Amino acid sequence: MFIILLLCCLIIGLITFGKNWPAAPTAAGSMVMALSIFVSGIWPYMSGQSVNSLSSRLLVLGTILIWLYLLASYLTSIRRSTFYRDHLADPMRRLAIGSWATGTSVLLINVYYAFGAGWINETVHIMAVLNVVLWLFYLWSVLSGWRQLAGGSYRGRWDGSVWLPATATHSIAWMIHEVFDLADGLWVSRILIAAGMVMYVIGAWQLWRQRAKRPRTKQSYGCWNTTYVMVYGAPAIAAVTASATHAWSAARIMDAWWIILALLLVVEGREALQATNRIRNTGWRTGIGRYHTAQWTRLFTLGIFYVLTWYTLPLLQEGSLSFVLHRWMLTGGGWLLSVLFLLELTFWLIALVRHWGQPAPESDAASNTGMRVRHH
Template sequence: MASKNIIINPSSGAIIMALGIFLFVTIDAFPFLENIKLFFVFIFLYIGMLIYTLITIQLFHKDFLISLLINPVNSFVIGTWIAGISVLSNVIMKYLPEFHRFVQGIVCVNTLLWLGFLLICLYNFKRLYKKSQKYPVHGIILLSTVATQSMVLSWIPFFQQIPIKLIKIIIMIGLLFYGLGILLIIFRYSRNNWSLLDDWTNTNCIIHGALSITGLAIVSSHLLSADLILIFWLLVFILFLLVESIEIVRGIKRVSNLGWKKGIFTYNVSQWSRNFTFGMFYAFTFKIHSNIDYKSTLESLHEIILSFWNWTVLLILVIEIGIWFRSYFIDRNKITEKASI
């Protein structure tokens, strides 16, 4: 996927997804940040504008787009662009509602981008099922679900007259993509020729993240009964525990083999996917807990999770920003200094 002309990683939309979901939901759990929320929002908007400007410029490099589309797995990173724009739109609507018309136009453009991505997903799922052994799949293909459900979350605030049947169809398309993706991931990891250290990827956290955003879309659309929503939440919770337990074991192995810095504190853009999925799990749980229609025996469990999960989301976000900062402003300067000696 790399290109000699590359100026930005095509997965950089994940940065917008991670920062955006924090500003959209999680930050409200920290009263001490209330007076500086807009400061963070404007930084976020600057980062978003910069990333999408660079991605747009990159699209004019022929080999960049070809390198994405030629590999059926890598092509799914386009989903980060769509989900990022959806989250960006919701953040602007929350903090700067006077720009409603402008953001509505952005959502329309993003819808066109999603329709194109929809065709790419259908085509590349077909390719992957024909040649699954040629292309080792991982959680990135579930960005098909994330991007699709993010459209529902961006349509609801801007197009309130949208037919509920259309919302149902879009959510079902997202679930279809999830089913297709999970089967491919199961096929890949059911084989014996892979190792947890080398072949399990950061993006596999999207296994639960894609269902969290699906659940949030369903709750926001009021499509399922309380009992079914709570069963769905339990499924997400179980998958979260399973996937993140694997991640803990993987992290221990990486530290043991590579040391702390190379093992878990070396920057990779895919790490932002974890920030997004953790934030989305918080958003899904908070949405259920704050709605009186979903009160149940799980209410106590939700309270326990929400009481510390906001801090978890904040902590890993601060850590990720720190890793990024060191990678781009400290380690890179050291390399430059050595090269100049």
């Protein structure tokens, strides 16, 4: 029943708007990733509401609507005969398809716990199987993209999408554990987490290899991309999955938390410096007050680290320095992330309203929504 309702919404939307449906870039799936993490990890801790409370259910429904909007956009690209060009031709965009699988995984977990009963559970199980199929297709696309990137023929700009195969694989392990009641599923979680970490290393090696070949000019040092926040985001979701599935010991998870915290401070410190430079050169509005899809990636990585901090809190001795640090990060970080989510959602709605109904230009199907990854 639920699937039929979703399909009816999509059909009505596609018939109504047709080829003028606003185009979304491949990486727009990071929006669902970020909002789902907010609903499942930040909102319950900050509000004290349970995952199946009325407020949580409303937030889940809102995320479902955004997921449907993005799905309709991707299906419309098929109708425009631009799907391959928009999402598969470029190897970095191909890697960004991992945001679709990751966002769907976390969203299905939210739906399962917020509405879990009867036919909704059955629908979640069906959607989870379809998401696994999407993930398998994605892995096939990743292998093709890796060959193209390794061949040295790619001349485009690299970004943090190199770590999305790892993130998507870890999210699949998390989804399978939460949605399916596997009697002996620990080995599945461990295999998928290990496979994801191997993909993380491959992505890091490819990026390092590409940057090592680039001439060391003054300009090259400024080619830092916002999506590099996945440096700590991918290990964070691995640790969250390991904690949820009990694939790692408590000591190993705590060690991972400290390593991820160090990576976060380094990466976000550099991001803060670049944001300061942009504000100094272009002003507040242009520097940080405009919508860019890549900011959802940052909110996801910060959100998944917040969830990991929440998961590791019970492992600490009450009153210890680490315990106090965790509590401070959960309280202060929760308010900060809530404000950032509200601002980014506002920027997205403004960009969406401004460009609604405009036909997608042939040169760049994603540019008319304002939802294009910005490189710094």
